[in-house]
Amino acid sequence: MPPGSERRLRRNNRLVIGALAAVAVLVAAGLVWSSSRLPDTYSVMGMGHAEFGGGPADEVHGGHAGHGWDGPPRQRGDRDVSELTGPRDRPADVAVELVAARDGGRYTLNGTTPGPELRVTQGDLVEVTLVNESVPDGVTLHWHGVDVPNAEDGVAGVTQDAVAAGGSHTYRFVAADAGTYWYHSHQVSHAQVRGGLFGVLVVVPRAGVAAGQDVVAAVHTYGGEPTVNGADGLRVDAAPGEPVRLRLVNTDNEVKRVWTAGAPVRVLAVDGRDVHEPDPVTDAAVTLPAGGRVDLGFTTPVDGTTVRVELGGVAVVAGPPGAPDPPVSDPPADTVDLLRYGEPAPLGFDPAAADRVFDYRIGRRFGLVDGVPGMYWTINGSMFPDVPMFVVADGDVVRMRIENSGADNHPMHLHGHHAVVLSRDGVPATGSPWIVDSLDVGRDETYEIAFVADNPGIWLDHCHDLPHAVDGLVAHLVYTGVHTPFRVGAGNEPE
Structure with a gap:
């Protein structure tokens, strides 16, 4: 072998091996990138994997992973989502038209943001016609x-x-x-809700509301400026000694701490459900999760002074006309613990006799979603779109353990159902039944909740910090025998 040829051969071998290794890395990276891509359109029934929570695994969802992006085939006797409607056979008690428009960087309903307050009576058949005048991405209304x-x-x-x-x-x-609710778009919701496409719905009890002032206060941040009902504050004219019911709605993505100066308050309702025997509260804040609602009750002082309710950079002041506003008060150190607040009452079902038990473990890690690298939220260790499909049957009693080991708090919102909080970090609830549809799960917290599966359909179970949902923190609750003909993509972008 000529001098130096052995050295050149070793160098060439190293170059070949290096080139082959680089090709292998590129091929592997390409396969990972390709496998993360989403199709142009898909059924949510084809996403992720089915979980049965210890209940019976039907054949349709049992083969969930093999159905591809179209989801499982329809079976004889199955129902489409589109068949699960409200009454169609009688006139509406309340009929409203809401016209959605885009006005520069904001969205409006009937020319305003927030949209009109809808106030109806318990038992009313409500008919709302949504007209899209000029929202280019399309629009929907979700009744939160x-x-x-x-x-x-x-x-x-x-x-x-x-x-x-x-x-x-x-x-x-x-x-x-009866209760305090709100409505908002669930199409490109992270942008449209932030831009103002929402409003409040109040369902008044059949017996009517109590005497006094009954006031809505919807908190929303526009371009970094906090508002209440779209203004920089709210003044409620209330006579000395007059009771006030203040319906607080958090339409932002962040949790709020709410506190009151000038009078003790009672937490009358949470997420539209009455608190049983609420106690008066002084020197303690109330937590208002993103998407959540809290009704506060207080009586204005008989001496003619005012009550100030702090809502995080904006306030509600209630008192006689002309009475001076009280100064901004410091936030109290204590927070009302709804796990212990009020007195126990029957639930109407037995959570200990659960038919299904699920885990909803929230984490975060680096990965690719639809070919885009980033830090994404995970559910039960998996990233979107490999998210759980929690399968239930009509009438099941369901328990769910929500564990947050992520880097942020998560206001978890289950559509179509209310759940009772059973425990937090292993500590059982001992107060009034704490019934929620929007539950703020803090960092390193674990909650256990329970509900009855009594509303067939396909329901989102997602974080209502809406950018978190965009980054993959969304799962679905699906009833056996229900399918959807609708597809994400082709103009449908729910988050």
Whole structure:
């Protein structure tokens, strides 16, 4: 062998091996990138994997992973989401038209943001016609906290197609449960809700509201400026000694701490459900999760002074006209613990006799979603779209353990159902039944909740810090025998 040839051969071998290794890395990276890509359109029934929570695994969902992006085939006797509607056979008690428009960087409903306050009576058949005048991405209306039939839930690509500009869609549902709720778009929701496409729905009890002032205060941040009902503050004219019910709605993505100076308050309701025997509270804040609602009750002082309710950079002041505003008060150190607040009352079902038990473990890690690298939220160790499909049957008692080991708090919102909080970090609830549809799960916290699966359909179970949902923190609760004809993509982008 000529001098130096052995050295050149070794060098060439190293170059070949290096080139082959680089090709292998590129091929592997390409396969990972390709496998993360989402199809242009897909059924949510084809996403992820089915979990049965110890209940029976039906053949349709048992083969879930093999159905591809179209989801499982329909079986004889199955129902489409579009069949699960509100009443169609009688006139509406309340009929409203809401016209959605885009006005520069904001969205409006009937020319305003927030949209009109809808106030109806318990038991009313409500009919809302949504008209899209000029929202280019399309629009829907989701009735947040109202346990409507599935077809009326307003989730683009799951329960309906988004309403394109120039189109309309009619929602019909019975307002069965009195309470404070809100409505908002569930099409490109992280942008449209932030931009102002929302409003408040109040369902008044059949017996009417108590004497005194009954006031809505919807908190929303526009371009970094906090507002209440779209203004920089709210003044409630109330006579000395007059009772006030203040319905607080958090339409932002962040949790709020709410506190009151000038009078003790009672937490009358949470997420539209009355608190049993609420106690007066002084020197303690109330937590208002993103998407959540809290009704506070207080009486204005008989001496003619005012009550100030701090809402995080904006306030509600209640008192006689002309009375001076009290100064901004410092936040109290204590927070009302709804796990212990109020007195126990019957639930109407036995969580210990659960038919299904699920885990919803929230984490975060680096990965690729639809070919885009980034830090994404995980559910039970998996990233979107490999998220759980929690399968239940009509009538099941369901328990769910929500564990947050992520880097942020998560206001978890289950559509179509209310759940009772059983425990936090292993400590059992001992107060009034704490019934929620929007539960703020803090960092390193674990909650156990329970509910009855009594509203068939396909329901989102997602974080209502809406950018978190965009980054993959969304799962679904699906009833056996229910399918959706709608598809995400092709104009439907729910988050």
